[in-house]
Amino acid sequence: MNKKLRQEAIVRIVETETISSQKSLRKALMEKGLSVTQATLSRDLKELGVIKTVDDEGGYKYAFRENRRAPFFRSCEVSGNLLVVRTDAGMAPAVAYRIDEMGLAGVLGTVAGEDTLLAVVADGHDARQVRRELGVRGGGPGWRRNR
Amino acid sequence: MNKKLRQEAIVRIVETETISSQKSLRKALMEKGLSVTQATLSRDLKELGVIKTVDDEGGYKYAFRENRRAPFFRSCEVSGNLLVVRTDAGMAPAVAYRIDEMGLAGVLGTVAGEDTLLAVVADGHDARQVRRELGVRGGGPGWRRNR
């Protein structure tokens, strides 16, 4: 059975090339020596969770449904009673705002620069616990939870 | 123009109902008194970032691109040599940053509050022209360009 093999190839192609139709995906697979019909591709794409999105130039492009990395968030480290959150450039204030908005017990306040923000945790609270509550593992305020 | 109205209705429908074709979406809009052709829906869905995914039961279903909270942008008005940009709560600094980053000729600088930012346009430049260059009609810094 080469279904597995074929789908792996599809994953690779979708990740690396700009493909926007099953017909051209089929051609790409042909070039790799994999022969398959369009109908099967329709089923494969459904199974693999490949969707048709819009790329930066406004054209259509296949992509995977789930999002690898959350939008703005880069990292979140604990140092003493501080949380040091790194974000995409310019996004720190937005993320800080969201954190404030959450009104987490133990967060005294936040200060945001351009791509970094500090959240000050009150004495008597555990910064690690706060980080956990932020849900950094799976998402958080300014970024979406993956499922 | 009821494009805005229509697209808002589409958002509501996509969020609350299980729709899997433009034809049935069209029907749903009809019931709300909004008349539109399938071709326009195709364009709307592309613009709104609606994708076709697979739901829990294995059927197709429209949904929003994971990443879609991107459009922080709410509106952009011109007043004299100022652009007044409204954004989602807390997002103004992020959008201002993106605008700065674009380095548009004629933009002297930006000041961001919480959900509003001002971009100051230099004398001798046309604020409307700047707005056009921002691509506000079809996208912009913190939101996706479509066309």
Place this chain on the structure above:
DNA sequence: AGGGAGAATGCAATTTTATACACAATTCGC
């Protein structure tokens, strides 16, 4: 007011995608 640029939209044709049906291949329980 009048004109023009760009946006929005419909229509029709085309392209792309999904699926019903038939059959082959594989897996499973005995």
Place this chain on the structure above:
DNA sequence: GCGAATTGTGTATAAAATTGCATTCTCCCT
């Protein structure tokens, strides 16, 4: 190993989505 059930795939076709072109609508400027 054998038949039954499940899974995989192609073919043909139906269904759905996209797009070129023409037209209309909206602003904005003079």
